[in-house]
Amino acid sequence: MKPGTFICKGLDSLDDIAAQILAHSPDARVMAISGQMGAGKTTFIQALCRQLSVKDAVTSPTFSIVNEYITTDGRPVFHFDLYRLRKPSELLDIGYEDYFFSGNYCFIEWPEIAEQLIPEHCLTIHISIDEVTDYRIFSVL
Secondary structure (H helix, E strand, O other): OEEEEEOOHHHHHHHHHHHHHHHHHOOOOOOEEEEEEOOHHHEEEEEEEEOOOOOOOOOOOOOEEEEEEHHHHHHEEEEEEEEOOOHHHHHHHHHHHHHHHOEEEEEEOOOOHHHHHHOOEEEEEEEEEEOOOOOEEEOOO
């Protein structure tokens, strides 16, 4: 996908943004999603999972580091939250390579701590908040 910007004016447009990003980046299976606390990273991953027909409830894996969801056709989708990691090597302990290089979707919240471990082919999405309108701005890099 070419770099681009999407403006989310409310939750009703979030699924459309998720669908557009998935459609324009069909080979991007690993997505690093950054943004300040409360920017909407988990909510956006919920929208991505809806577009992929995940049948499970999508919740933040803050304490478990990774959640696995299953789509209606049986494919796994992995959701990481690296907020609580103290050092990148903690990803080694959970066998991150098995996830990141599996060919399945991997959505990573708070990727900054493990940038050197995230594959080069990763799609980077930064969510910022417009201070005046409270709109969410999705920058795809």
